[in-house]
Structure formats: structure tokens, C-alpha cells
Amino acid sequence: MAAGWSARKSSWTEYEVRHVYAELEFFGHAGKTTFHGIVDPDRVTELADQFASLGLACSIELYAFDNGPLLRELQVEGRADIPLEQGG
Numbered sequence: 001m002a003a004g005w006s007a008r009k010s011s012w013t014e015y016e017v018r019h020v021y022a023e024l025e026f027f028g029h030a031g032k033t034t035f036h037g038i039v040d041p042d043r044v045t046e047l048a049d050q051f052a053s054l055g056l057a058c059s060i061e062l063y064a065f066d067n068g069p070l071l072r073e074l075q076v077e078g079r080a081d082i083p084l085e086q087g088g
Helices: 041-053
Strands: 006-009 014-019 022-029 032-039 056-063 070-076
Antiparallel strands (some): 006 014, 014 022, 022 032
């Protein structure tokens, strides 16, 4: 885990990951790892860079507050999808 990040198992199949600029929930969906949460819009590129530095591939969609329109989409190129242990 990179400096400043904390993680905990929040349910049987979900993990909560936090930093001063992000609160994310990771879970398995349709055979892939999905995440949602809150990210400081001014630091979403920093989040993408963090994933890239770990070699993780993902797509990040940034929406306006309260189910607003899509503001930005980033594709993070990496070696693999974010791995998530399934089950207990």
C-alpha cells in the first residue's frame, strides 16, 4: 500500500480504500473488479497515476455531484485488471 493509503475489508466481498483525497469501495462485478466512491476532482489524475504506478489497468469516470453528468473519463493502462479476492 502506498504512503497515505489505508484499506480494510468492509464486507464479505468488498474493500474500502481511503486517502485524504479519495474514499473508494472495491467489489467484484461480472468477473471484474469495480470501484466507486468520492475523489477530489482536482486530484483524479493523481488517482489514475497511482493505479498506473502499480501496473493496474482501469477506467475512471468522474461524475458531477449527486448523479450529475459525466465530467471526465480516464483510461489507465496497466499490466492487469485490479485483482480482488472473491469470497471470505
